[in-house]
Amino acid sequence: MERALHPLESDRLPPSASIAPDSPTALPIDLVVNGKVLAIRVEPWTTLLDLLRDRLLLTGSKKGCDHGQCGACTVLVDGRRIIACLTLAVMRSGCEITTVEGLAGLAEGDAMPPAAIPDAASDAAADSATNAAPALHPLQQAFIEHDAFQCGYCTPGQLCSAVGLMTEGHLGEAQDLDAGIREGMSGNVCRCGAYPQILRAVRQVVLHRARPPAGHAADGNERAAA
């Protein structure tokens, strides 16, 4: 039997519907976003992407297509990469969300100092020791070193996707590392065509993590231990 459709009342939601916490149809949810605990009310039809961008003003994640086809809205939920535009915020209550804004807080054990970026270095110098900006995530640093972005629009999604790819730990199963990275990053489209540089950046970080302990020779072509 066919799933019946509801008689249409209104094709369009009012523009502010996604950020109308006082609406009678809004539901309470709890989220941890980039380490910050939030208790908020959202309409059921608010996507996670709209919540992040419109309400929380975390505009790093981008609305490239709003239909799950470009990957620009990729974020990490409980450490796993997902498409935020095809996720309802209410369905992720109780989850930990990491956006590109929160990547610098991850992997601090092997994060690199922001010395390569003049502004970040001067900001860091201006801050007191207790307020120093966190160092960039190794992937962010690698993207800079390898010129892995031009307009930057796909970049937050690429970064979150690459973090997710490395966490998933299946790169060792691919025929070769580059093929595995290409396939593993295939959900992120780049209109500027920075794919070769993105590949190099991700490969560098994957191999750095797979490097044998000091005292052993490292083969630049070794397969990832991920």
Added chain:
Amino acid sequence: MTPFKYVAPRSEEEALQALAEPFAVAVAGGTNLLDLMKENVARPATLVDVNTLGHLGLDRIERLPDGGLSLGALARNSDTAHHPLVRQAYPLLSAAILAGASPQLRNMATNGGNLLQRTRCYYFYDTETPCNKRQPGTGCPARTGLARIHAVLGASQACVATHPSDMCVALAALEAVVHVASVRGRRQIAMAEFHRLPGDTPQIDTALAADELITHITLPPAPPGPGWHASYLKLRERASYAFAMVSVAVLLQVEGGTVRAARIALGGVAHKPWRDPAAEALLLGHAPATEHFEAAADLLMRDAVATGGPAPGSNAFKIPMARRAIVRALEMAQQGVLTNTGELAQ
């Protein structure tokens, strides 16, 4: 999106009661349903979030007493594809799942949802065009229009849509069984009967009733011993992250230089994964040689009919392409090559 009521049941019983209400639809991964809702193609009054049921056990992948495998409906496609029990005993299923969508989407999509995803026909998706599937009786523009992703087998005057899933093609070859529940009880639906042909009622995609929930999918015991080969061949316009123009899942058992068993399922060519037992039977008792593979391919595609308007609308290219793909997939299986999709080591 049309405004809707959202409920998050805390038990299977609560979920089934919620689904028994009119205009209530289950949401799990949401990767197809929410997209359809954004396009106003789907406008449920109530969304029943069944993800909680995953935590209650519907996301489990576990061996069955008969040696088969149970795949929870709420298990994510990526977890299913990478699960050791699936990789080891049903590599065809792993390969097919990993050939589809993107890593992010596979992390969200569930096994149940993969079965229930709807066609990606351009006209079905566009509420400004007629579509017999979306609005029965309005017509089928694809038959005289853009039909590159449409069916060459099993279509009707009313509808030429295809089922876009890769996973389902493997499930068809593996002869999976779909287990469903409702307030009225439980039943099983063989994979071959789960998806329908469009006929005069293209608005009905599957045998699932409106109040039924898929709980798990079971696979028969994997064939034991040597001599079994599988392959999943996917042909598409991009190297990754694209639906199939044509895909082929093959299971082949060769013993003593002779084919003992064969399963061939086609994707991207019909409203459901396509199998023809007569074509499979043609291979039995013969050497696994190209001439026999070609005979099977010819039989499988014998009733194929192109549709669509003048180029670039016509899907006539699919017929010789499918014929060649069937032969290629059988050869791949014979050579021990699992897939052309590059994700998994061969």
